[in-house]
Amino acid sequence: MIIVTAASGAFGRLVVEQLLTRHPDRPVVAAVREPGRCADLAARGVQVRRGDYDDPASLRDAMRGAQRLLLISSPVLDTDVRVRQHRTAIDAAVDAGVQAVAYTSFLGADRGGDGMNAAHHATERAIAGSGLPATILRHPFYTEAFVNPGLRDAVASGTLAGGTGGRGLNTALRSDLAVAAATVLAGDEHLGRGYDLTGPLWTYQDLARVLSELSGRTVEPVETTVAPPLGLLMQLAKAGLLERQTTDLEALLGRPPTPLREAVVAALG
Structure with a gap:
């Protein structure tokens, strides 16, 4: 049980x-x-x-x-x-x-x-x-904090507001992390281990490009001050604190973590 x-x-x-x-x-x-x-x-x-x-x-x-x-x-x-x-x-x-x-x-x-x-x-x-x-x-932080239906506003306005200074984010989807959890709960081979789970590194420039490709409308990334709580996460990214990469999540999934484009497609519905 x-x-x-x-x-x-x-x-x-x-x-x-x-x-x-x-x-x-x-x-x-x-x-x-x-x-x-x-x-x-x-x-x-x-x-x-x-x-x-x-x-x-x-x-x-x-x-x-x-x-x-x-x-x-x-x-x-x-x-x-x-x-x-x-x-x-x-x-x-x-x-x-x-x-x-x-x-x-x-x-x-x-x-x-x-x-x-x-x-x-x-x-x-x-x-x-x-x-x-x-x-x-x-x-890591959840991708859903950044990639969610609210991105429709960025498509409508043609601008994607961010405060990361172009630095990368190593977020992961809840769904991928849930698979990892179910995997380690199933057997004894993971006991005594610690896994540092990171998704594929992406930037707000990458996100703007994906939004543009999917919508057929130009979306430009704009560096600005973003209000909390999301702004606090962006400050961490701007300081380079969210760029660590490991292969632990991929190993537990048995496949690469969900890429940014796929996450955006799901978020826009």
């Missing part, structure tokens, strides 16, 4: 979908704060259980009988709260007899606990200290 926490979120649902498709013989449990929101998953044979990061007893009950756990990081951004929630889930997994855990961390969390990686770094250390066999999946 495989349990997925935060399974009602966009990423969690994709992982559950991959598990149902790729491993139909393995029972799947969706641990969510509000089970009523997941009637669609229950209709497909998923066991939906209440599992709230702020309620240790609910997590222990949710993990009962599970052999594998995918701990999807809490959406709470407060570091102290996030770490407490993750430690609660780890303790619950130990108490429930879970045999192995995979955790969705972030790129660079193994190198230190500064800034946005503080909670991920602390969680990785907590998992190591728990004694649970583990796989760490260090995610």
Whole structure:
């Protein structure tokens, strides 16, 4: 039995979908704060259980009988709260007899606990200290933060606003990262490993060119100041902090990660 926490979120649902498709013989449990929101998953044979990061007893009950756990990081951004929630889930997994855990961390969390990686770094250390066999999946930023239906406005206006200074972004689609998660949950060969997952490097110049080709209208990239929260991610890109490349995601997928053009086609619908 495989349990997925935060399974009602966009990423969690994709992982559950991959598990149902790729491993139909393995029972799947969706641990969510509000089970009523997941009637669609229950209709497909998923066991939906209440599992709230702020309620240790609910997590222990949710993990009962599970052999594998995918701990999807809490959406709470407060570091102290996030770490407490993750430690609660780890303790619950130990108490429930879970045999192995995979955790969705972030790129660079193994190198230190500064800034946005503080909670991920602390969680990785907590998992190591728990004694649970583990796989760490260090995610990049999601491509969907940048490539989404809002790009239709850029096509309409003929301008694509960006603040990356022409630097590259190593984002990946949630759907690709979900396949990677389902892959590591299926067997023992990934235990004890940490994967640094990156998608194909792309720039806003590349994005403008793809939009132009697909729409038949010229879209020009324009360097400007972009408002938060997207602007904060662009500042990281402009500083060259989102250009790291590895082959880990490709290895887990068994194919190259989804290219920019394909992501744009999907986003524009």
